[in-house]
Amino acid sequence: MDVAIGLYENFTALDCVGPYDVLSRLPGARVRWVAAERGPVRADAGLVVHAQHAQETFADVPAPDVLLLPGGMAFPNAESDPELIAWVRTAHERTAWTTSVCTGSLILGHAGVLDGLRATSHWAALPLLANLGATPVEERVVFEGKVATAAGVSAGIDLALVLCERIAGREVAEAIQLGIEYDPEPPFATGNAARAPQELKERALGALAAASSAGQ
């Protein structure tokens, strides 16, 4: 099973490294990191990733079984990143699963994948989905047929584990969850935007923006 993670400048690393460390543990899975051009791609806070041997391009991986798009503060669309959008649109025709984490769902929306579907995103970007043909829903992981979207950043771990269950069955998914010791203990009760005061939301967005600019 080919899993392709579509990269672009200023993606958020945890959005895709969470799912990567889950999906790479699926029997027979091969996770590939792909981008418009060969070479390293920089994440929003300075980390640079590329593939094991050489970066693969979208043209090298036209039809992955699983497509996963991380989010970020960059919000690529058809004008700013036509190669990415074209790859998503074409690959989606043949995927078994088309997935996103955080604002990666906006990229799916720009590619026309979310037309008429319920979808989620990072809480701060959720309303934008309505302009892209989707119905925004405040859920952590949303499956609509073969399209799955996750909420912000850390939600990709939850999405990937559910996806493992759909692909390989519950026993495999349960073992992977134990393998990554996913028994979370969030220190605060502030992870959910629906229960967060406006002032906290503003500070959260400020911290995200500051880290992104520091990573430039």
Next chain:
Amino acid sequence: MDVAIGLYENFTALDCVGPYDVLSRLPGARVRWVAAERGPVRADAGLVVHAQHAQETFADVPAPDVLLLPGGMAFPNAESDPELIAWVRTAHERTAWTTSVCTGSLILGHAGVLDGLRATSHWAALPLLANLGATPVEERVVFEGKVATAAGVSAGIDLALVLCERIAGREVAEAIQLGIEYDPEPPFATGNAARAPQELKERALGALAAASSAGQ
């Protein structure tokens, strides 16, 4: 505040990318990826990471404020990776915080950092801590003075958020938790080894080993 993530071949990416995407959002933080030599370092399932401009070496970053060691299936010690162990031992003398995720605590142990301290690790490696001078404890995050250890893989997110609180206060840490939308919904109740049957543990270890060899 300089945060240094110490890399070595076959580290587990999520162990440090979780903390990276938390700590990089601390005001004034700079996260640096360092290794024995310049150039890319491969994670256990194929991802390759390096620093923003050029990989920094241990010699370039002798005294970070925060030292963070990811784990992996590799278990480096003073014989297999003397540069790493020497860097940890020396850097620890001047850190504000010395931290690890997963089997990264074994590296701290080999460097003599855990002598007489309570510490945790990936559940499968926990007993090994006793041979390295530490008292193994089945907790997700363990603070002992300036030394903090986390349980397996995903526990680095929890550790990093607690560390943010200690460094910058609760308001900042709460905002970062909301920024990464850390309101986890693990799909199964299998993340905790203390409650897992032996058969599930064996399957979990099998999945970890298979992914590591596939990434070679």
